[in-house]
Amino acid sequence: MSTSFQNIKGTFDILPDAYTDDGGTRVAASAEWRHVEATVRDVMRRHNFEEIRTPVLEPTELVARGVGESTDIVQKEMFAFERSDTQYVLRPEITAPVVRSFLQHHLDQRGGVQKLFYIGPCFRAEQPQKGRYRQFHQFGIEVLGADQPRADAETIAVLMAVCEALGLSDLRLRLNTLGTPERREEYVAALQDYLAPHADELSETSRRRLEQNPLRILDTKVEHEQALLRDAPTLIDFVSDESLAHYDEVKRLLGDLGVEYDEDPHLVRGLDYYTETTFELEHPGLGAQSALAGGGRYDRLAEVLGSDDPVPAVGFAAGMERLFLALDAAEADRPGADTPDVFIAALGDEAEAWCFRTAQELRAGGLHVAHDLMGRSLKAQMKEANRQNAPYAMIIGGNELEAGAATVKEMESGEQEDVPFDDLVEYLTSPAESA
Incomplete structure (x- = not known):
C-alpha cells in the first residue's frame, strides 16, 4: 500500500x-x-x-x-x-x-x-x-x-x-x-560600545543583532565570539x-x-x-x-x-x-502500547453475533476488549490475541453458547476455565480472586 x-x-x-x-x-x-x-x-x-x-x-x-x-x-x-x-x-x-x-x-x-x-x-x-x-x-x-x-x-x-x-x-x-527595561537599555548601550570596534570579527548574524538586538549576541555559540564576550560588560552590573x-x-x-x-x-x-x-x-x-x-x-x-x-x-x-x-x-522508563484486557475469539456466525454484542457490554463494564472483525479462523484469532499481548482470550463457539459459559484462557500459562456469562465482568476485572 x-x-x-x-x-x-x-x-x-x-x-x-x-x-x-x-x-x-x-x-x-x-x-x-x-x-x-x-x-x-x-x-x-x-x-x-x-x-x-x-x-x-x-x-x-x-x-x-x-x-x-x-x-x-x-x-x-x-x-x-x-x-x-x-x-x-x-x-x-x-x-x-x-x-x-x-x-x-x-x-x-x-x-x-x-x-x-x-x-x-x-x-x-x-x-x-x-x-x-x-x-x-x-x-x-x-x-x-x-x-x-x-x-x-x-x-x-x-x-x-x-x-x-x-x-x-x-x-x-x-x-x-x-x-528592568530602563536599566537594561543602559547595559545595551555599553555592550554596543564595547562590541562596535570588533564588528568586523562578528558573524553576519551577530553584526545584524548588534544593530537590532545586541543582547542576543550573548547567546552566540561561535567560539571566538564567546571569547570576545569574556571581557564585555556584564548585565548584573547594571x-x-x-x-x-x-x-x-x-x-x-x-x-x-x-x-x-x-x-x-x-x-x-x-x-x-x-x-x-x-x-x-x-x-x-x-x-x-x-x-x-x-x-x-x-x-x-x-x-x-x-x-x-x-x-x-x-x-x-x-x-x-x-x-x-x-x-x-x-533511558527513562516509558509505558508500552495499551493492551486489551481480553480478546474474544468466535467460532461460527451465531458466536460472532454474540461476541460482537457482548464486547460492547464488557466495554460498558470498564474493560478494554478486542475482537476479530474479519471472520478469521480460530487459529488466526488466537495469533492476533498473542500479537496484541492480551492476558486473556475468551473463546466462544456453539458449545459455549449452549452451556451459557465462556472458555477463558490465560495466555501466559495456557490454563483454561469455564466462566458463566453473567460472571465475565467480575472474573476479568479481578481474575486472581476469581480463579
Missing part, C-alpha cells in the same frame, strides 16, 4: 508505535505522549494550576508586539498570512496568547493569582533538525498577578517537579536577572538594587527547596518580553543544543499588549520533542 502524499517537511505523525523519522530521530509512540501529558497534568494538579487552551491562530500583531519585532521569530520564523485584509499567524509560542486571553476575558476578576498551564502545538518556519520541527509541541505555565520572588521560585520548582516525575536527572539550571534584592530572594528560595543552579550572566533568552528573573534548563543528552525548557518574569507584557495596568507575571515553556530526546538519552 502506498500514497503519493507525505507529511510536510518539519512535521511528523504520532503513531501507535514509535518509529525513526527521515532525519534519524526517534518519534515516540502515542502511548508515550499520553504518559508525558498525564504526568504534566498530575504535577500541575498538585501545584494548583488550571488548564487554558488558546487557538493556534492568532493576530500577527499580537505575536509581533509580544515576542518583539527584532526577534528571529518575528523576522524569520513566523507562518503568517493574510485573508480578507486580516493578518494571521500560526502561534510560534503560547505566552502572548495566554496573556491576550487573560486580558480579553478579565481573568483577574476571578480573584487571586491566576496559575495557568497549557499543552499544545506551536509553529516556526525554521530549518528542521534533531528535536526541532516546524510544528512542535510545548507545555508550560503562566503565573499572572504575582510580583513576589516566591512566584519565580515556584515556577522553577514546577518545571523541576515535572522532570523528576518523568525520571530525568543530571539537569543543569542556568539562572540570571535581566533587571541591575538596580531593587532588582538585585528580588534576584537574591529567588536564589534563597531555590536554596530552601534544594534546587541547584548555576548563575550565568550571559543568559538573556530570545524574547523581548522578559524582565528580572530568567532561567533555562539544560540536559546533556541533547548535545550542543542542550536547552530543554526556559522562562522567566515578564511584568511588562500585558501593557505591551494594550493593558492599561501592568500585570506581574512569570512562566516557562518546555519543548516536548526535546523532552523525548532527553528521556531517550536518560
Whole structure:
C-alpha cells in the first residue's frame, strides 16, 4: 500500500508505535505522549494550576508586539498570512496568547493569582533538525498577578517537579536577572560600545543583532565570539538594587527547596518580553543544543499588549520533542502500547453475533476488549490475541453458547476455565480472586 502524499517537511505523525523519522530521530509512540501529558497534568494538579487552551491562530500583531519585532521569530520564523485584509499567524509560542486571553476575558476578576498551564502545538518556519520541527509541541505555565520572588521560585520548582516525575536527572539550571527595561537599555548601550570596534570579527548574524538586538549576541555559540564576550560588560552590573534584592530572594528560595543552579550572566533568552528573573534548563543528552525548557518574569507584557495596568507575571515553556530526546538519552522508563484486557475469539456466525454484542457490554463494564472483525479462523484469532499481548482470550463457539459459559484462557500459562456469562465482568476485572 502506498500514497503519493507525505507529511510536510518539519512535521511528523504520532503513531501507535514509535518509529525513526527521515532525519534519524526517534518519534515516540502515542502511548508515550499520553504518559508525558498525564504526568504534566498530575504535577500541575498538585501545584494548583488550571488548564487554558488558546487557538493556534492568532493576530500577527499580537505575536509581533509580544515576542518583539527584532526577534528571529518575528523576522524569520513566523507562518503568517493574510485573508480578507486580516493578518494571521500560526502561534510560534503560547505566552502572548495566554496573556491576550487573560486580558480579553478579565481573568483577574476571578480573584487571586491566576496559575495557568497549557499543552499544545506551536509553529516556526525554521530549518528542521534533531528535536526541532516546524510544528512542535510545548507545555508550560503562566503565573499572572504575582510580583513576589516566591512566584519565580515556584515556577522553577514546577518545571523541576515535572522532570523528576518523568525520571530525568543530571539537569543543569542556568539562572540570571535581566533587571528592568530602563536599566537594561543602559547595559545595551555599553555592550554596543564595547562590541562596535570588533564588528568586523562578528558573524553576519551577530553584526545584524548588534544593530537590532545586541543582547542576543550573548547567546552566540561561535567560539571566538564567546571569547570576545569574556571581557564585555556584564548585565548584573547594571541591575538596580531593587532588582538585585528580588534576584537574591529567588536564589534563597531555590536554596530552601534544594534546587541547584548555576548563575550565568550571559543568559538573556530570545524574547523581548522578559524582565528580572530568567532561567533555562539544560540536559546533556541533547548535545550542543542542550536547552530543554526556559522562562522567566515578564511584568511588562500585558501593557505591551494594550493593558492599561501592568500585570506581574512569570512562566516557562518546555519543548516536548526535546523532552523525548532527553528521556531517550536518560533511558527513562516509558509505558508500552495499551493492551486489551481480553480478546474474544468466535467460532461460527451465531458466536460472532454474540461476541460482537457482548464486547460492547464488557466495554460498558470498564474493560478494554478486542475482537476479530474479519471472520478469521480460530487459529488466526488466537495469533492476533498473542500479537496484541492480551492476558486473556475468551473463546466462544456453539458449545459455549449452549452451556451459557465462556472458555477463558490465560495466555501466559495456557490454563483454561469455564466462566458463566453473567460472571465475565467480575472474573476479568479481578481474575486472581476469581480463579
